[in-house]
Amino acid sequence: xxxxxxxxxxxxxxxVKSVSSVTPISKSDSLALYxxxxxxxxxxxxxxxxxxxxxxxxxxxYHCGSxxxxxPYLPIxxxxxxxxxxxxxxxxxxxxxxxxxxxxxxxxWQGAITYFYGSYWxxxxxxxxxxxxxxxxxxxxxxxxxxxxxxxxxPLGYDNSIFVDDDGKPYMVIKNxxxxxxxxxxxxxxxxxxxxxNLDWINANLQYSWAEGPVxxxxxxxxxxxxxxxxxxxxxxxxxxALTADSTKWERLGNFFKxxxxxxxxxxxPNHIAAPVQLSDGTWWTIGQSYQKTDSDDWSGMGRQTSLxxxxxxxxxxxxxxxxxxxxxxxxxPQGGIGWRSMYSxxxxxxxxxxxxxxxxxxxxxxxxxxxARKGWVCLNPGNGKTHLVQKETDHFYTVTTKVDLDATxxxxxxxxxxxxxxxxxxxxxxxxxxxxxxxxxxxxxSTFSIANKAGRELWLKLERNEHELTASYSRNGNxxxxxxxxxxxxxxxxxxxxxxxxxxxxxxxxxxxxxxxDFFICKDGRAALPAIGYNNYYGVETVTTAxxxxxxxxxxxxxxxxxxxxxxxxxAMPSRNMEIEFSADENTSLEVFxxxxxxxxxxxxxxxxxxxxKLIKQSIDIGKSCGQHDVFIRFFRxxxxxxxxxxxxxxxx
Numbered sequence: 001x002x003x004x005x006x007x008x009x010x011x012x013x014x015x016v017k018s019v020s021s022v023t024p025i026s027k028s029d030s031l032a033l034y035x036x037x038x039x040x041x042x043x044x045x046x047x048x049x050x051x052x053x054x055x056x057x058x059x060x061x062y063h064c065g066s067x068x069x070x071x072p073y074l075p076i077x078x079x080x081x082x083x084x085x086x087x088x089x090x091x092x093x094x095x096x097x098x099x100x101x102x103x104x105x106x107x108x109w110q111g112a113i114t115y116f117y118g119s120y121w122x123x124x125x126x127x128x129x130x131x132x133x134x135x136x137x138x139x140x141x142x143x144x145x146x147x148x149x150x151x152x153x154x155p156l157g158y159d160n161s162i163f164v165d166d167d168g169k170p171y172m173v174i175k176n177x178x179x180x181x182x183x184x185x186x187x188x189x190x191x192x193x194x195x196x197x198n199l200d201w202i203n204a205n206l207q208y209s210w211a212e213g214p215v216x217x218x219x220x221x222x223x224x225x226x227x228x229x230x231x232x233x234x235x236x237x238x239x240x241x242a243l244t245a246d247s248t249k250w251e252r253l254g255n256f257f258k259x260x261x262x263x264x265x266x267x268x269x270p271n272h273i274a275a276p277v278q279l280s281d282g283t284w285w286t287i288g289q290s291y292q293k294t295d296s297d298d299w300s301g302m303g304r305q306t307s308l309x310x311x312x313x314x315x316x317x318x319x320x321x322x323x324x325x326x327x328x329x330x331x332x333x334p335q336g337g338i339g340w341r342s343m344y345s346x347x348x349x350x351x352x353x354x355x356x357x358x359x360x361x362x363x364x365x366x367x368x369x370x371x372x373a374r375k376g377w378v379c380l381n382p383g384n385g386k387t388h389l390v391q392k393e394t395d396h397f398y399t400v401t402t403k404v405d406l407d408a409t410x411x412x413x414x415x416x417x418x419x420x421x422x423x424x425x426x427x428x429x430x431x432x433x434x435x436x437x438x439x440x441x442x443x444x445x446x447s448t449f450s451i452a453n454k455a456g457r458e459l460w461l462k463l464e465r466n467e468h469e470l471t472a473s474y475s476r477n478g479n480x481x482x483x484x485x486x487x488x489x490x491x492x493x494x495x496x497x498x499x500x501x502x503x504x505x506x507x508x509x510x511x512x513x514x515x516x517x518x519d520f521f522i523c524k525d526g527r528a529a530l531p532a533i534g535y536n537n538y539y540g541v542e543t544v545t546t547a548x549x550x551x552x553x554x555x556x557x558x559x560x561x562x563x564x565x566x567x568x569x570x571x572x573a574m575p576s577r578n579m580e581i582e583f584s585a586d587e588n589t590s591l592e593v594f595x596x597x598x599x600x601x602x603x604x605x606x607x608x609x610x611x612x613x614x615k616l617i618k619q620s621i622d623i624g625k626s627c628g629q630h631d632v633f634i635r636f637f638r639x640x641x642x643x644x645x646x647x648x649x650x651x652x653x654x
Contacts, residue, residue, distance in 0.1 A: 034540040034558040035635065037335075037598045039327035040083045040308065041537055042267060044287070045341050047392040048303030048421075048504025051213060052287045053112045053161060054274030055120075059333075061277075062113050062137050063287065063306075064091075064122060068503050069107035070359040071097055071366050074122060076113065076137055080336025082285055082308055087356045091122050091132050091141045094366025099144065100126050102362045104423050104501035113137070114162035116170040117188050123147075123172070125158035131190050145190065147172075152194045155180060161275065162186070163216035171197075171243075173214045173225075179203055181211055181227070183243065201247040202227065208236050215275040219284075222316055226256060226273055231304070231499050233269025235288065237318060253317055257309075260322035266292045266299070267307055267323045276311045276318065281332055284311035286320065291495070300495035301421050302393060303504015327539050339596060339631050340536055342566025343394050343507070343523035348378045354389075358508070361388040361424065377405075378518050380415070380511035388418055390508030395524065395565075396467050397534030402509055403478070403519035405458040408434035414441075415516030417463045419492060419507045422500035426492045429510070430463050430472045430484070442472040442485040444492070449485025464528060468493055524629075526567045526576055526651035535562035541636070544645065548584065548616045551645040554636040561598060561635040568629050569651050575627035576651035579605060582618045587611045589643040594633040595626070603635075609644050616647065626651070 033039060045052070051066040063077040063085065074091035092100075092108065100107050109125040122141065123131045129147040134140065149156055157176030163183070164170045170186040183197040202225075203211035211227040218224070225238040235256040240249050257270060273288035289304035310321045310328075321328070344357035351371050360366055365387045370379040380387045406415040416431025428444040435441070438453035440461075449472070453459070460475040468490045473481040492505065509518050524530070532552040533543045540560025541552055554560035569576040579593065588610050592603040605623050634646070 031558050034556060034560050034638070035598065037537070037561075037563070037633075038329060039537075039539050040330045041325075041327050042307035042323060043290075043292075043305040044083050044308045045077070045085055045306035046302075046536075047305060047394040048506070049306040049392070050289055050304040050502065050504075051110060051159070051272050052274050052289055052306045053114075053215070054277060054287050055113045055115060056277040057115050063274075064111040064113040065306075066109045066111055066502070067107065067359075068109070069100065069102050069104055069361070069363070070503070070506075071100070071363050072356075072359065073100065073108040074111045074124060075356060075359075077341075078137065078338070080338060081331055081333035082287075083330050084335055084338040085341045086338045088137065089139050089356050091124075091139070092144065094360075094363065096144060097363030097366060100363055104503055105498070109158050110160060112161045114164065114170065116162070116164050116168060116186075121162070121190060123160060123162060125160070129156040129160065133190065148191055150194075152196065153184060153192045154182065154196070159212045159214075161213070161215045163275065165243075166218060171216075173216055175212050175214050175227075178206055178210050181214060197243055198245045199225075202238065209234055213272040215273065217275045217277075219278075219313075219318075220316055224318060225250070226275070228271040228273070231502070233271050233290075235271040235273055235320065239316070256318065257320040258322045260324060262322075262324040262326065264294070264325040265323050266294045266297075266325065267305070268293070270307060270309065270320070270323055272304075273309070273320065279331060279333065283331065284313070284318070285309065285331060286311055288320070290323065293495070298490075298494035299396070301493040301500060301505050303421065303500065305504075327537075335597065339629075340563065340565035341394060342536075342629075343391055343398065343400075345520070345522045345524070345566070345568045345629050347376070347520040347571065348518070349376045354378075357391045358389055359391065359506070361390065361420070361506070365389075374517050376519065379515060380509070380518070381515045382511045382513065384412075384513060386510060386512045388420075388506075388508060388510040390418065390506035393419070393505040393507045395465070395534065395536070397465060397531050398523060399462060399464045399525040399528035399530075400507060401460065401462045401478075401520075401522040401525045401527075403458070403460050404432060404509070404516055405519075406432050406511070406514065406516040407457050408432060408438055408514070410434055410513065412513030414512040415510065415514075416461050417507070418510040419489070419505060421492065421503060421505040422496045423498075426496065428470060428487065428489055428492060430461055431510070432457075432459060432461070432474075440474050440484055442487065444470070444487040444489055447485075447487045451482075451484055462525070462528070466531060522568050524564075524566050524568055526569045527653050529580075529582070529648040529650045530564060530567065531648055532562075532646040534564065536565040538562040544642075546645060548645075548647060551584075551647045553642045553645045555641050557639060557641050559636045559638045561633055564632045564649070566629050567632045567651065569626045570653040571627050574653050575625045576653050577623065577625060578652055578654075579621045579623050580618055580650045580652060581607070581621065582616065582647040582649070583609070583612075583644055584614050584616045585609050585612045585644040586614060587640060587643050589639050590637040591644065592635040592637070593623070594635065595630040597631075598633050598635065623651075
């Protein structure tokens with residue numbers, strides 16, 4: 001078993017420098033906020049999660065959205081608290097690729113998940129409107145069935161959702177083009193009944209741009225209709241006391257989201273919300289998409305990321321709480337043992353099918369891999385073409401590591417790590433290949449680094465992301481690394497023409513021109529130094545700039561904490577036994593380290609930190625035996641604010 005508890009004392013030796021505040025944290029009267037995980041920061045579904053839909057069944061929440069050309073199609077996520085999400089399956093396997101185009105802006109749109117008449121349903125668009133059905137959201141899902149149309153039903157569109165009334169009767173909320181907005185009742189077979197409520201007047205003058213992605217909910221006898229503007233923003237709300245086509249019975253309430261008071265907020269134009277849901281405590285919540293961009297930095301290339309927003313009611317008028325850059329109180333729900341959404345480390349051991357975190361970039365690649373040809377490896381068989389096995393990028397700071405076996409004998413033979421988005425014309429490739437002999441190559445845009453491959457056909461590749469900077473290294477054994485080169489990938493990370501063809505960045509492995517085997521793909525590799533500023537959730541801490549670089553400290557004498565999602569601590573056979581922390585301290589203080597939750601009965605480690613008189617040191621701490629992928633929490637003891645500054649953490653595997 002991997003896990004342990006350790007009480008340790010840090011030792012000294014190294015500089016202090018001047019510090020300046022960057023992001024102030026909102027204060028709260030509740031001391032518990034500084035010691036317990038009672039808050040969250042958006043996005044809760046980081047990375048490419050466009051057109052979100054949300055379903056509540058009992059105490060469980062499910063999410064699905066557009067998957068476009070990513071195959072298998074329509075991933076489904078599960079949550080118990082609306083903050084922590086786990087992918088649990090995909091609706092359409094590669095067998096149904098014939099109905100989907102490979103074009104990046106095409107593929108499968110919508111992915112509206114719903115529940116009615118005792119079954120789960122997914123309605124989606126792909127050259128028509130379709131649905132699949134299941135008795136469980138985990139599947140298996142039925143083969144897709146096309147929704148039948150006729151002169152009465154009219155066009156069905158591509159951005160629809162499903163509304164289920166209090167009496168259990170379902171309706172398709174239809175959007176086609178800019179001026180077609182309709183409701184149509186559904187029968188027990190999932191097909192349209194021919195009962196149409198025409199709402200084409202809603203956007204007759206294009207006052208809501210495209211009025212796309214409409215969703216509905218009901219409260220206190222009122223029906224609420226929420227159309228989005230377009231992909232760049234805008235979310236609106238209308239209200240009526242009955243489902244009617246009569247425009248005079250509907251009231252236009254204007255914008256759904258309140259204006260954001262936070263100039264630092266990077267998710268400025270949330271929209272395409274899911275239908276709001278009510279919790280048992282009476283609060284209402286929704287999720288919505290937004291690109292990440294500030295005046296000084298652009299992460300639009302990651303795609304439309306999904307955030308969680310509380311819905312407040314002023315009488316019978318709903319308002320979406322505006323996006324902010326600081327922590328907000330999360331729903332009063334149990335976490336349910338699900339970690340923060342993060343990239344998935346896969347060692348391919350003992351598996352007969354791929355984890356649902358993975359997808360391919362084209363429909364033919366779904367049949368071009370094997371988990372049985374070489375035990376504990378995934379084998380990619382691209383033929384004379386290319387095969388990309390990738391997953392959605394979720395972070396600005398991470399290290400991915402893989403071990404690849406390729407017998408490169410021709411310039412077309414390549415295998416390694418790959419990042420791309422949009423129409424796939426902008427990419428980063430770090431691979432072993434052949435060019436006047438075996439080479440290891442880092443390629444991005446016009447930048448290419450190439451060195452001789454002295455490791456042979458089987459070698460380790462490592463790509464470290466520090467915001468827009470990517471550094472590539474290779475190794476014979478996974479311990480001794482040789483740097484190949486570094487590139488700035490802002491061209492990949494920022495907005496590209498045509499809204500990046502609707503899709504965000506994926507990262508994974510690829511093979512080209514010849515079969516290649518991969519032993520593992522480790523995301524957020526704990527063996528590499530993780531910058532302290534790369535936290536995913538926090539309270540009571542801030543990033544500060546010092547002569548030692550950017551560091552993290554607490555900004556209150558009440559303590560504080562930060563969390564790093566999905567850190568890989570090795571395997572049962574090769575676990576992490578130490579944690580290395582790089583810090584400086586102005587006075588004696590303490591830190592606690594937890595895995596997965598601050599609610600653990602005891603921490604993984606308690607670190608007694610003496611004053612280093614501002615000197616930067618690196619300290620190794622015994623943590624016993626820890627392995628697997630975990631959310632790592634660091635908690636500051638209640639003491640003076642800014643007593644200790646942390647620059648990086650790591651978990652060496654020996």
